[in-house]
Amino acid sequence: MAAATSRQWSKWIRRAKPLVFVLCAIPACLSALLLYRFVTGSFFGDPIEDLTRNTGIWGIRLLLLTLAITPLRYITGINQLILLRRMLGVFSFFYILLHFLIWLVIDKFFNFQLIIEDIIERYYILFGFLAFVMLIPLAVTSTNRMVRWLGAKRWAKLHKLVYPISILGAVHFYLQVKADITEPVIYAAILAILLGYRYWRKKQKPSPKRA
Amino acid sequence: MLIKQKPDIPSSQITPQDVYLNRRKFMKSSAALAIGGSLPWLSLGSKDALAMGTKFENLIESPYSTKDDELTSYEDVTTYNNFYEFGTDKRSPAKFAYMLTTRPWSLSVSGECEAPKDWDIEDILKQFPAEERIYRHRCVEAWSMVVPWVGFSLGDFLKVHKPTSKAKYIEMLTLVRPTEMVGQKPGLFGSVLNWPYREGLRIDEAMNPLAIFAVGLYGEHMPNQNGAPIRLIVPWKYGFKGVKSIVSVRFTEEQPLNTWQEQAPREYGFYANVNPNVDHPRWSQASERRVGTLFGRIPTLMFNGYEEQVASLYSDLDLTVNF
Numbered sequence: 001m002a003a004a005t006s007r008q009w010s011k012w013i014r015r016a017k018p019l020v021f022v023l024c025a026i027p028a029c030l031s032a033l034l035l036y037r038f039v040t041g042s043f044f045g046d047p048i049e050d051l052t053r054n055t056g057i058w059g060i061r062l063l064l065l066t067l068a069i070t071p072l073r074y075i076t077g078i079n080q081l082i083l084l085r086r087m088l089g090v091f092s093f094f095y096i097l098l099h100f101l102i103w104l105v106i107d108k109f110f111n112f113q114l115i116i117e118d119i120i121e122r123y124y125i126l127f128g129f130l131a132f133v134m135l136i137p138l139a140v141t142s143t144n145r146m147v148r149w150l151g152a153k154r155w156a157k158l159h160k161l162v163y164p165i166s167i168l169g170a171v172h173f174y175l176q177v178k179a180d181i182t183e184p185v186i187y188a189a190i191l192a193i194l195l196g197y198r199y200w201r202k203k204q205k206p207s208p209k210r211a
Numbered sequence: 212m213l214i215k216q217k218p219d220i221p222s223s224q225i226t227p228q229d230v231y232l233n234r235r236k237f238m239k240s241s242a243a244l245a246i247g248g249s250l251p252w253l254s255l256g257s258k259d260a261l262a263m264g265t266k267f268e269n270l271i272e273s274p275y276s277t278k279d280d281e282l283t284s285y286e287d288v289t290t291y292n293n294f295y296e297f298g299t300d301k302r303s304p305a306k307f308a309y310m311l312t313t314r315p316w317s318l319s320v321s322g323e324c325e326a327p328k329d330w331d332i333e334d335i336l337k338q339f340p341a342e343e344r345i346y347r348h349r350c351v352e353a354w355s356m357v358v359p360w361v362g363f364s365l366g367d368f369l370k371v372h373k374p375t376s377k378a379k380y381i382e383m384l385t386l387v388r389p390t391e392m393v394g395q396k397p398g399l400f401g402s403v404l405n406w407p408y409r410e411g412l413r414i415d416e417a418m419n420p421l422a423i424f425a426v427g428l429y430g431e432h433m434p435n436q437n438g439a440p441i442r443l444i445v446p447w448k449y450g451f452k453g454v455k456s457i458v459s460v461r462f463t464e465e466q467p468l469n470t471w472q473e474q475a476p477r478e479y480g481f482y483a484n485v486n487p488n489v490d491h492p493r494w495s496q497a498s499e500r501r502v503g504t505l506f507g508r509i510p511t512l513m514f515n516g517y518e519e520q521v522a523s524l525y526s527d528l529d530l531t532v533n534f
Contacts (some may be wrong), residue, residue, distance in 0.1 A: 002463045003348070023274060038505070039505070044286040044289075044290040044291060045282070045287050045290050045291025045502060046291060046354050046500055046502045046503075047499060047505070049301065050302075069244045097328065105506070106505060106506055107507075107508070108507070109506045109507030109508070111507065111508070112506070113499065114495070117492075117495060118495065121490070121495070122493060122494060122495075123493070124493060175305070175493065176493065177473060178299070178352075178475075179295065179403045179404060180398065180400075180403050181223070181400060182398060182399050182400055199521070
């Protein structure tokens, strides 16, 4: 693609960023609304499942979107998509943090005996917890200053953690389904494609070629 | 604990009931068309359940009722349900169960008995006077409610059919009608469960005075999403034993294979007694969330607090194996 086009892409994507930000924030606003409706008495039943599911599922979706950026760049040739990756990744962490806090505060209400039992005895909690803990250094090192401080190479190496994190996340989701496995299977399949693509590309072309 | 506020006057007390019910149905179907049920918190589904059914007259109070626990609100009881025939989401039954027609309704009693019978639901309601039974209700998923059921003794109902000495168990089935029960339509990976939903009890469990056939709650006929027109309630067992919208009761010599045991035998057994000491393989059963409260959990009681009445049924049973 011509250089002028890539500059245009860069301009368009920068302009789209606020819109992407708003879109990413919508599920959090809806969850907050749900909690507000529960507290004011117009949403019934236990809200925890709805809140846990909303935040967990958006955490996974945004993680998959983050992981989709690189393959999309290679396939479309639009390298400037990279401008969106950090925001998607940080939003993914934001939803997973909310997901964790709902478990810690609303469900367990800081009952540390229950919390530790949960982590030790339940594989899906353990996997989810590990994924969350591994995400923390990635979120912390997401600022420009931290990238500079680490150096690009070490930063890139650290952020390879996202691969085991995403696998743990997919397994965490699958393990708690009672009967209908459709959704976790679809997400696991998407993840397999995204990771498989990277593996395949690495085997094909050892050094990434610019389009 | 944060207890949420309740609306002061349910709108059902202001609008004449038939008008109200029709309007609900209309709103319901237009809302379902408009948003396809994809945004549960925006849909009118939860309100649909507020359309109250007809009241029972001359309800008898029961000495078996739980006295100490605060009732879970009508709204919570009728909008937060596991009823996979209407979808796996707990909000789905309140949204889709209005499609089920519960009249006419027949229930057949067959198998190892001298007096099998095909009942019409109206005759059951006439013959067995309804009592109010306030019970704790504990789901295997570790949430719980306190529900004022309306029903009658299961034992009284069964005895009418004169079970023979071969009747060691009863097996109960839910209706199969995918045209009205949208969750019974197969999905991408086939059916969610192997319909019909099947549950069973040992005959001595079924004869225990705590076991009831429930035909209503909060003094009214059973809302569809809670298992209209007739369902099982065994308060010392996990909620999934409480088979809903029953069309068949059969006395059997062999132990029936209940649906969840068939689905995942490592996780769900035949007995399904509430037991804080035997965990589900994937989560603890030692505590539960009481629906209607926001923060934290309460301890789960052995046999859901009905130990005194039912523990003797299991004196020679290893409950960690027979979970």
